[in-house]
Amino acid sequence: MYVDLKARPDASYRPDAVAVTHPVGTGRYAGTERRPTSADPAWTAYLSSARTRLERYEAHDVIFHEDDSADHVYLVMRGQVMLYRLLADGRRQVVDILAEGDLFGMSMSGIYDCYAETLVPAEIRILDRRDIERSGELQGHVNRCLMHRVEALHSHAVLLGRKSAQERVASFLMRFVPGRGEVGCAGPSAGSDEKVVVLRMTRQEIADYLGLTIETVSRVLSDMKRRGIIAIEKNDRIRLPSVCRICKLTGIH
Amino acid sequence: MYVDLKARPDASYRPDAVAVTHPVGTGRYAGTERRPTSADPAWTAYLSSARTRLERYEAHDVIFHEDDSADHVYLVMRGQVMLYRLLADGRRQVVDILAEGDLFGMSMSGIYDCYAETLVPAEIRILDRRDIERSGELQGHVNRCLMHRVEALHSHAVLLGRKSAQERVASFLMRFVPGRGEVGCAGPSAGSDEKVVVLRMTRQEIADYLGLTIETVSRVLSDMKRRGIIAIEKNDRIRLPSVCRICKLTGIH
DNA sequence: CGCGGTTTTGACCGGCTTCAAAGGGAGTGG
DNA sequence: CCACTCCCTTTGAAGCCGGTCAAAACCGCG
Missing domain, CATH: 2.60.120.10 (Jelly Rolls)
Known part of the structure; x- marks a missing residue:
């Protein structure tokens, strides 16, 4: 998807x-x-x-x-x-x-x-x-x-x-998942909770939106990758194996 | 004033x-x-x-x-x-x-x-x-x-x-000086550039507005006092001997 | 394969937070 | 009038997160 x-x-x-x-x-x-x-x-x-x-x-x-x-x-x-x-x-x-x-x-x-x-x-x-x-x-x-x-x-x-750097990045990723991550979140639909998001923004734009530096954005994403929370398929294309796991990192809950 | x-x-x-x-x-x-x-x-x-x-x-x-x-x-x-x-x-x-x-x-x-x-x-x-x-x-x-x-x-x-902590606090203080500190600032009017502002907010409220902790707000204010940029007359009542000097710390210029 | 730009990684540093304790001011009661 | 208390604020010391600077890796492209 x-x-x-x-x-x-x-x-x-x-x-x-x-x-x-x-x-x-x-x-x-x-x-x-x-x-x-x-x-x-x-x-x-x-x-x-x-x-x-x-x-x-x-x-x-x-x-x-x-x-x-x-x-x-x-x-x-x-x-x-x-x-x-x-x-x-x-x-x-x-x-x-x-x-x-x-x-x-x-x-x-x-x-x-x-x-x-x-x-x-x-x-x-x-x-x-x-x-x-x-x-x-x-x-x-x-x-x-x-x-x-x-x-x-x-x-x-x-x-x-x-919010911390990780919470900011997680919140940013959740922007791309309609109907999830907010109060009244539907929760994972039956079956897979996977999603692939295409950012279409440079790291600089993401950093300037989140009030961070490009290095910090990059490090947080690398760290999430290491932990298996995301998979970076092509720089601006990120697979979220479990939307719920991202959501738990946003600081909202 | x-x-x-x-x-x-x-x-x-x-x-x-x-x-x-x-x-x-x-x-x-x-x-x-x-x-x-x-x-x-x-x-x-x-x-x-x-x-x-x-x-x-x-x-x-x-x-x-x-x-x-x-x-x-x-x-x-x-x-x-x-x-x-x-x-x-x-x-x-x-x-x-x-x-x-x-x-x-x-x-x-x-x-x-x-x-x-x-x-x-x-x-x-x-x-x-x-x-x-x-x-x-x-x-x-x-x-x-x-x-x-x-x-x-x-x-x-x-x-x-x-903005840095000091820039945030300086920007906050400038809120209380109408017509100053923004583009098209009138500059110091002839004569004194002094102002006394009454905050009517607790340190906690200021900190939560500026995205800082109370300790940091307090430290920045104390530091400004030490440098003679402000005088704290009564906790929520701050004298600005030179509005222009505060303005230069806001990060806008 | 080499080039230019972006992204990632590494090492270090510093500003802000955290935790803790002291200071100060207003209200109360002796 | 002063001691006492409570709460807010200030100050101190230590630690950490994110920034800074620098270099390596990656990517698209000619």
């Missing part, structure tokens, strides 16, 4: 699903959404209108820079995007990773507060900030996306502030 | 201002807000309607628990609130600190993703989640509050992931 990071690790977001239904919270509280997901016709209509355009990017293209004028809002149709900030001396922190169906580039100040860069080849739909500001109907959708970001950022703060 | 944490450290939010104007981004991009702040009559009207109620809390009261049903949204009218998460073994991470004018408790999943607890005596206006979901007009306001949270959480991720 193969899972690609392009497939949202912690949600069932799909571009088309986004156009048709509310994005439902799926991280920590997967399956607990009580509101019925309903069609969002205003959003669907806007996306297919001439006021938006679709842009293709290669892997590692910069979509916008910190301090750029924030005139647009972006919707990931395909691929993944990371948001990061830089300190003056070059230290980098990846603050968020966005997948299909996620919106980014919303800004209150009129200036982006971080860089946006693709991790893999991506298709991004570019919306006009003013269109969204003007329409109460569109804002409902933006709202739900923002709430999802806030919850993800809360989780990330816990990871960065309180 | 005395500054209390109750006065929002990084913004000019006021409950009344919130009711009348858009909250403007003031953190990293203070003063760069391009949209004119305008009245938000729907928001003002809703706040003064009978559908909301005002609640008073003592310091360190828990407003809601993680996993509580998220039926309400909360508006800080006076005081401060911290949001935190706990790991199973008791490690705590304060993920956000909210001040007057800030909204919290928005949830997509129907369950709060963290605890909310007052830091000081506070007045909180309690809104009905469904009222907000139903009204496009109200959502515009919620939206701007969420964007503000996202930017704050990005900054916090950088702090937790990439």
Whole structure:
């Protein structure tokens, strides 16, 4: 069974699903959404209108820079995007990773507060900030996306502030296993608990996301390999013989 | 000159201002807000309607628990609130600190993703989640509050992931100096660059916010005192003889 | 096969944590 | 007014995790 990071690790977001239904919270509280997901016709209509355009990017293209004028809002149709900030001396922190169906580039100040860069080849739909500001109907959708970001950022703060290197790497790996590792985890399905994940990120990107160095990420992965918890098939392709064992290392339990 | 944490450290939010104007981004991009702040009559009207109620809390009261049903949204009218998460073994991470004018408790999943607890005596206006979901007009306001949270959480991720203990403490102190320490910093105003800040948080709360231990926070503060960068007047009351000197220790420059 | 880039491994170091004890301040009771 | 207690904070000493620096291994590719 193969899972690609392009497939949202912690949600069932799909571009088309986004156009048709509310994005439902799926991280920590997967399956607990009580509101019925309903069609969002205003959003669907806007996306297919001439006021938006679709842009293709290669892997590692910069979509916008910190301090750029924030005139647009972006919707990931395909691929993944990371948001990061830089300190003056070059230290980098990846603050968020966005997948299909996620919106980014919303800004209150009129200036982006971080860089946006693709991790893999991506298709991004570019919306006009003013269109969204003007329409109460569109804002409902933006709202739900923002709430999802806030919850993800809360989780990330816990990871960065309180987890050990091993817990961070284990948590990172669990991102790629939908529906597992959070409260209400389904547990291993009958039969095999194996999974193969494809990272599609460099060690540097992983390290900058986890607040570690590449050496530490590498060492933790090597150590997990030695212990038989993972098998590294091809650098960015990792086999998890037992998802449950990884999950127990995340620090959540 | 005395500054209390109750006065929002990084913004000019006021409950009344919130009711009348858009909250403007003031953190990293203070003063760069391009949209004119305008009245938000729907928001003002809703706040003064009978559908909301005002609640008073003592310091360190828990407003809601993680996993509580998220039926309400909360508006800080006076005081401060911290949001935190706990790991199973008791490690705590304060993920956000909210001040007057800030909204919290928005949830997509129907369950709060963290605890909310007052830091000081506070007045909180309690809104009905469904009222907000139903009204496009109200959502515009919620939206701007969420964007503000996202930017704050990005900054916090950088702090937790990439800053040293001293940089974290210096960044924390700069929260209490409005309009300083960010891009577009006004610099020291003519004359004195002194400030006295009142923390109104225990060392434990500060440590859990900064991803450190109380001992480390204490040691960094003691070291700063030894170097004459700060003067500790009364444990939670710290004099900064030169705001600029603190700012240079934040790691931003 | 050789080259350039990334990743892994090794050795060492230092900053932060941990554990322990002393210090300090507010409230209480004699 | 002072002694006593409790709790929070500070200080000290030691250890460890993760960072740093350097070199080797690996990988894709011409």
